[in-house]
Amino acid sequence: MTMSDWSKVTRPIPIPNEWTKPFWDAARRGALELQRCQKCGNFQHPPYATCVNCVSTDLKFEPVHGAGAIYAYTIMYHTGDKRFAGAVPYASVIVELDDAPGALMAGNLLDAPYTEAKVGRRVEVVFEKLNDDVTLPQFRLTRE
Amino acid sequence: MWENRCKVAVSGVGFSKVSRSADMPLAAHALEAVKGAVADSGLDMSDIDGLATYPELPATGHAEVDGISIVSVNCMMAMLKLPSLTWHIQVGTTNIGGAVQQAVNALLAGVCKYAVVWRAMHNPRGTYQNLPGTYAQGDTQFTAPYGFGGPGQGMAVAYTRWLERHNQNREKMATLAATQRRHTQHNPHAYFYGVPLTREDYLTSRMVAYPFCLFDCDIPVQGAVAIVLTTADRARDLKPTPAYLAGYGQRLHFEVAGRIGSLSSYMEGGRSSAKLTWERSGFSPKDVDVAQIYDGFSASVIYGLESYGFCEEGEALDFIQDGRIELDGELPLNTFGGSLGTGRIHGLWHIIEGALQASGRAGSRQVKDVNVSFVGASAPIVTGTTFIFVSEPY
Numbered sequence: 079m080t081m082s083d084w085s086k087v088t089r090p091i092p093i094p095n096e097w098t099k100p101f102w103d104a105a106r107r108g109a110l111e112l113q114r115c116q117k118c119g120n121f122q123h124p125p126y127a128t129c130v131n132c133v134s135t136d137l138k139f140e141p142v143h144g145a146g147a148i149y150a151y152t153i154m155y156h157t158g159d160k161r162f163a164g165a166v167p168y169a170s171v172i173v174e175l176d177d178a179p180g181a182l183m184a185g186n187l188l189d190a191p192y193t194e195a196k197v198g199r200r201v202e203v204v205f206e207k208l209n210d211d212v213t214l215p216q217f218r219l220t221r222e
Numbered sequence: 223m224w225e226n227r228c229k230v231a232v233s234g235v236g237f238s239k240v241s242r243s244a245d246m247p248l249a250a251h252a253l254e255a256v257k258g259a260v261a262d263s264g265l266d267m268s269d270i271d272g273l274a275t276y277p278e279l280p281a282t283g284h285a286e287v288d289g290i291s292i293v294s295v296n297c298m299m300a301m302l303k304l305p306s307l308t309w310h311i312q313v314g315t316t317n318i319g320g321a322v323q324q325a326v327n328a329l330l331a332g333v334c335k336y337a338v339v340w341r342a343m344h345n346p347r348g349t350y351q352n353l354p355g356t357y358a359q360g361d362t363q364f365t366a367p368y369g370f371g372g373p374g375q376g377m378a379v380a381y382t383r384w385l386e387r388h389n390q391n392r393e394k395m396a397t398l399a400a401t402q403r404r405h406t407q408h409n410p411h412a413y414f415y416g417v418p419l420t421r422e423d424y425l426t427s428r429m430v431a432y433p434f435c436l437f438d439c440d441i442p443v444q445g446a447v448a449i450v451l452t453t454a455d456r457a458r459d460l461k462p463t464p465a466y467l468a469g470y471g472q473r474l475h476f477e478v479a480g481r482i483g484s485l486s487s488y489m490e491g492g493r494s495s496a497k498l499t500w501e502r503s504g505f506s507p508k509d510v511d512v513a514q515i516y517d518g519f520s521a522s523v524i525y526g527l528e529s530y531g532f533c534e535e536g537e538a539l540d541f542i543q544d545g546r547i548e549l550d551g552e553l554p555l556n557t558f559g560g561s562l563g564t565g566r567i568h569g570l571w572h573i574i575e576g577a578l579q580a581s582g583r584a585g586s587r588q589v590k591d592v593n594v595s596f597v598g599a600s601a602p603i604v605t606g607t608t609f610i611f612v613s614e615p616y
Contacts, residue, residue: 090355092363124364130477150485152378153432159353159371167429170368172379172482184368184482197386214367 080191086164091212097125100139105213108205111139112178121178144203145220146175149182151195169195173217185217194219224469224502228615230326231457231464232577233336233450234263237411240445240565243345248444249289249297252342255448256298263450264461265336270450272328272337273298273310274321279344280566281442282371283352293342293446309334316472318570319599319607323470325451335456341570342446350442365482374439374519377601378431380485381521385433387485388536392433395520395539396424398555399437399562401547402517406559408549408587413443413565438520443565449574454615465577465595465611468505471498473606485525491606492529492598499608500531505594507531510610512579512589513553514572515598517560526598530608554589569599573609580611 094102097113101123104111112121115129116136128135151171157163169192173183187195188204200220207213236258238251260267277292288297295312309328313320318341325337346352351371358366370376385392403419406412419437427436457464473491477484500506507530515526524538532553533541547555558564558575576597578584597609 087369088356089367089369090358090362092367093357093359094363095360098363124361150379150383152375152382152434153429154369154375155429156374156431158349158351159369161353162369162371165369167432168369170370170375170379182482182484184365184370186368197383208367216368 080193082165082168082192084165084168084188088161089208089214090161091208092214097127101125102212104139104141105205105215106211108213109141110144110203110215111141112181113137114140121181123178123181123183142175142177144175144215146173146201148172148195148197148199148201149174150197151187153192153195167192171195171201171217173201183215185215187218188216189218223504226330227468227503228466228612229454230329230451230467231454232467232573232581232611233452233457233460233462233464234259234261234265235574235578236260236262236448238446240411240413240443240567242413242443243347244444247290248342248344248446249293249301251444251446252293252298252340252448253301255342255446256302256338256340259338259448259450262462263336265450267302268305269336270302270304270338271306271308272325272334273304273307274312274325274337274339275341276313276316276318276321277342281344281346281350281352283355284346291344291346293340298340309337316607317600318568319573319609320472322449322451322570322573322609323472323607326467326470329451329453335452337451338448339451339570340446340448341568343443343567345442345444345566370482374431374434376482377519377521378434379482380488380525381433383485384521384524384536390536390539393425394543395438396421397542398520398523398547399424401542402556402560402562405549405557405587406563408585409558409563412559412563413441414559414563434519434521437562440518440561440566443567445565445567447567447570447574449570449577462583463581463613465580465613466615468594468610468612469499469501469503470610471495471502471608488525488601489529489535492525495606495608496530499610503610505610509594510553510596511592511594512557513555513596513598514557514560514576515555516569516572516600517556517562518566518568518601520562522601523555525601530596530598549587549589557584557587557589569607572597572599576609576611580613582613
C-alpha cells in the first residue's frame with residue numbers, strides 16, 4: 079500500500095497577511111489566484127512586495143487555471159515533524175502552473191500513491207478545506 | 223586580478239570536542255576552539271583584536287539563548303575581555319564564510335591585526351526540528367501546511383529535479399559518502415572518526431526525505447571550530463605556515479523568501495560567487511589541486527561542483543567516480559571528511575581544511591604538492607561563499 083494516510087495529520091493553519099490575503103480568500107472560494115504584475119504581466123508566487131521580474135509595485139491577484147506539472151518533489155519518510163508523522167511516507171510537490179511559469183507552488187500529491195510523484199508529471203489543483211476560514215490549494219494527477 | 227590577493231592569511235586553527243548533543247554550554251565549545259586557534263598561531267589571547275562570527279541556530283523552533291544555543295560576538299567579548307580589541311562583527315546575509323570575509327576586509331583596512339572567527343553549533347537534546355505549531359505564519363504559510371518542515375526537504379526537492387532532468391541515479395552518491403568517510407578516518411576531531419561507512423551501508427540505509435537517505439545528511443552535533451586570520455606579513459612571523467587568501471566571492475543572487483525547490487537558485491548563487499573568486503584570484507577550476515565543497519546535504523556538492531565550474535551541469539555524480547576525489551585523485555574533495563564526516567558545524571571547517579591543505583598542515587590526509595586550494599563554504603543557494611587559498615603568494 080503506497081497511499082499516504084492523511085487522516086491523522088494536523089496541518090498547521092496558514093495565517094494570511096496583508097500581501098497574501100487575496101490568495102487565501104480566493105482559495106476559500108475554490109479559486110486559484112496568483113499575484114500578477116500589471117506592468118509586465120509576470121505571475122509570481124509566493125506574493126512579494128515588488129514584481130520579481132521588473133520591480134514594479136503595481137501588483138494584483140488574477141485567476142489562473144490550476145493545471146501544471148510537477149517541477150520537483152520529495153517523499154518524506156522522517157517523522158521529525160510530529161504533525162505529519164501519521165502520513166509518512168508522503169509526497170510533497172512543487173508545481174509549476176502552465177499559466178504562471180516560474181511561480182512555484184507547494185502542495186501534496188493527493189489521491190495517488192506517493193510513488194506517482196515524478197518530475198514533469200501533469201497535475202491539477204484541488205481544494206482541501208481546513209476549517210471555515212482556510213482552504214488549501216492541493217494537487218492531484220490530471221484526470222483526462 | 224584582485225590587488226589584495228595574498229595580503230591576508232589564515233594562521234592558526236582550533237577545534238572543540240564534537241559531541242552528539244549538548245552536554246555543556248555551547249560557549250565552552252566556542253572557547254575551546256578559539257583558545258586552540260590562538261595557541262596554534264603561537265599568539266596570546268591579549269594579541270587578539272578582532273572578532274567575527276555567524277551565530278545562527280539552524281535547529282528550528284528552539285530558543286536562542288546566548289552562550290547555550292548560540293555564541294554571539296557579544297558573548298565572546300564578555301567571556302574574553304580582550305584588552306586589545308578594536309573591531310568586531312556578526313554577519314547575516316551569508317553564513318560563516320561572510321564573517322571570514324569581513325575579517326579579511328577589516329585586516330586589509332588596518333582596523334585590526336589578529337582576527338578570530340568561530341562557528342559554534344548547538345544540537346539541543348531531544349528533537350532537532352521542534353515543530354509543534356498550530357499555525358504557519360510569514361514565509362512558511364505556503365510550505366508548512368504541506369509538511370515542508372525542515373531544510374532537508376527544501377534541498378531534496380531541488381535534488382529530485384536535478385536527478386530526473388538529467389536522468390541520473392542517486393545510488394552514485396554512495397561514492398561520495400564512502401570516500402568522504404574514508405577521509406574522515408584521517409581527522410581525529412571529526413564526529414565519525416573511527417566509524418567506517420561502506421557503499422553498502424549507504425545503499426541500504428533508511429530514507430529520510432527522498433532522494434536523501436540517512437547518510438546524505440550531516441549529523442547534528444554540538445561543537446565549534448575557529449581560525450586566526452592576519453595580514454600576510456604578520457602571518458609569516460607566526461608559528462604555522464600561512465595559507466594565503468588569493469580571492470573570495472559571495473553569492474549575488476537571491477530569489478523571493480519562501481520560494482522553495484528552485485534548482486536554478488543553487489546554480490545562479492554558486493556561479494555568481496565562483497565567478498568573483500576565479501576573477502579575483504586569476505585561477506580557473508582546472509588549476510585547483512584540492513577542493514572543499516559544503517556538504518551539509520550531499521546534493522550541495524553536486525550544485526557546487528557544477529555551478530563553480532568543475533564539471534558540466536548534470537555530470538557531477540559521474541565526475542566524482544573512478545577515484546577522482548580520493549586523496550591521490552585528480553580533485554581530492556572534502557579531504558577532512560566534510561560535514562558528513564565531522565558533523566554539522568557548517569562551512570568554517572571547510573575553510574579550515576582549505577587553509578590546512580594550502581599550508582601543508584593536513585597531516586596524514588595532506589594532498590601532495592598543493593598550491594591552489596578551493597573552498598565552497600556553504601550551500602550556494604542562500605549563504606554561499608567561495609575562497610581560494612594558496613601556499614605560494616604571487
